[in-house]
Amino acid sequence: MSFGQTPAANSLFGANNTSGSLFGGGHGTNAARNLFGSSTFLPKELSQSKRDPLGELTSSFARLFRSGSYSDLTIKCGGDRYKVHKAIICPRSDFFEAACNSAFKEANTGIIDLPDDDPMAIKMMVHYFYHLDYPALATSSADQSLALRTSQIQSFGSFSNGSSRSPFAYPAGPSGTGSPEGTMDPKLPSNLVVHAKVYAVAEKYNLSDLKTLAMEKFQDEVKDRWDSDYFILAAQEVYTSTVEHDRSLRDVVVRTMSEHLCLLDKKAVQDIVKSSDLAFDLLMHSRMNHLSARK
Numbered sequence: 001m002s003f004g005q006t007p008a009a010n011s012l013f014g015a016n017n018t019s020g021s022l023f024g025g026g027h028g029t030n031a032a033r034n035l036f037g038s039s040t041f042l043p044k045e046l047s048q049s050k051r052d053p054l055g056e057l058t059s060s061f062a063r064l065f066r067s068g069s070y071s072d073l074t075i076k077c078g079g080d081r082y083k084v085h086k087a088i089i090c091p092r093s094d095f096f097e098a099a100c101n102s103a104f105k106e107a108n109t110g111i112i113d114l115p116d117d118d119p120m121a122i123k124m125m126v127h128y129f130y131h132l133d134y135p136a137l138a139t140s141s142a143d144q145s146l147a148l149r150t151s152q153i154q155s156f157g158s159f160s161n162g163s164s165r166s167p168f169a170y171p172a173g174p175s176g177t178g179s180p181e182g183t184m185d186p187k188l189p190s191n192l193v194v195h196a197k198v199y200a201v202a203e204k205y206n207l208s209d210l211k212t213l214a215m216e217k218f219q220d221e222v223k224d225r226w227d228s229d230y231f232i233l234a235a236q237e238v239y240t241s242t243v244e245h246d247r248s249l250r251d252v253v254v255r256t257m258s259e260h261l262c263l264l265d266k267k268a269v270q271d272i273v274k275s276s277d278l279a280f281d282l283l284m285h286s287r288m289n290h291l292s293a294r295k
Contacts, residue, residue, distance in 0.1 A: 058132065061088065065130035073100065074111045075126060078119035082126045089129055095205045117204075121197035128210050134198065136191050192221050192234035199249055200241035215248045226256050232268045239276040254281045258289070 064070065068083035075082040075089075090097040099106040106112045114122055124134035195218035202211035218234070225231050235257075238249045256263075257278075263269050273279045 061130045064088070065127070072110065075114065075122070076111060077114040077117055077122040080119055080123060082123075084126060084129065092129060093205045093207055117201060118197045120194055121201040124194065124198045125201050125205070125207070125210065128207075128213070132209075133213065134210075137194060192218060192225055192230045193237050195221060196234050196237040196241060196249060200237075203242070203246065211248075215252075218249055219252050222252060222256050226260055226263070229268070231256070231263075232266065232272065235269075235278065236272055236276075239272070239278055244277060250277075250281060253278070254285050257282060258285050 064085060071083035071085055073084050073086050073089065075084055086096075086100050090100050096112065098104075099112050101107060120137075127134045195214045199211055199214035199218065202208070202214055222231065222234075225234075235253045238253050242249055257269075264273070273282065
């Protein structure tokens with residue numbers, strides 16, 4: 001096998017190759033090192049990079065979320081439509097799996113309509129499917145919408161007396177218009193009610209990790225918002241959207257009120273306590289604390 005006696009060949013393979021080696025000795029060996037050395041052959045950014053398969057996977061999911069490419073299913077809620085992917089949605093929820101693999105119309109139309117759910121909670125649920133998290137809300141429409149509902153706290157009794165829907169299910173007026181009543185500051189950022197609604201949606205659609213995530217976010221938010229009217233709205237939401245044996249959020253509300261008894265001075269809180277299981281829970285919590293103190 002001859003490469004010819006050209007300067008390039010001599011430089012690369014060694015001019016005096018008598019060893020039978022492809023590259024020979026001397027300068028030829030140095031050329032081989034320069035060509036195939038692990039630190040110089042690869043681009044610097046590749047030679048120093050580390051594998052991040054989970055990051056790559058979540059990034060690809062995020063791109064699918066943004067683009068809607070290859071979507072084969074649409075979720076509708078209110079005026080919102082989300083182009084999603086059965087392969088991502090169905091393995092996470094028995095509800096969506098059944099809807100896509102049954103004789104129901106959703107399996108044929110490729111559209112799942114969720115008219116009874118809160119649009120913001122569904123938005124956060126879909127975001128979670130692709131990001132394993134959901135974002136905090138900006139201090140804008142969400143807070144304004146909550147502020148508009150403050151005055152409805154006083155009408156809580158009508159719900160407890162047999163109404164099929166919480167008085168907080170809809171805003172008192174068009175979102176973002178009018179002057180909010182009550183003491184709520186629309187500039188104060190809060191996601192407490194959103195977390196409570198996401199928790200309820202996660203329970204409904206059997207999304208255990210999302211349920212835990214919403215509970216953790218709710219618990220963290222309460223630490224800074226317990227003295228705001230947002231907490232009152234959140235307590236109302238918790239006690240109307242969760243069942244009695246589902247204690248996670250209810251226990252957070254009870255502990256918070258027990259630690260800050262001054263909340264009971266607020267008429268809105270008194271109305272909720274009178275008209276829900278919260279009164280019983282507070283009483284039993286006080287009893288358990290009393291028994292623990294005696295031990």
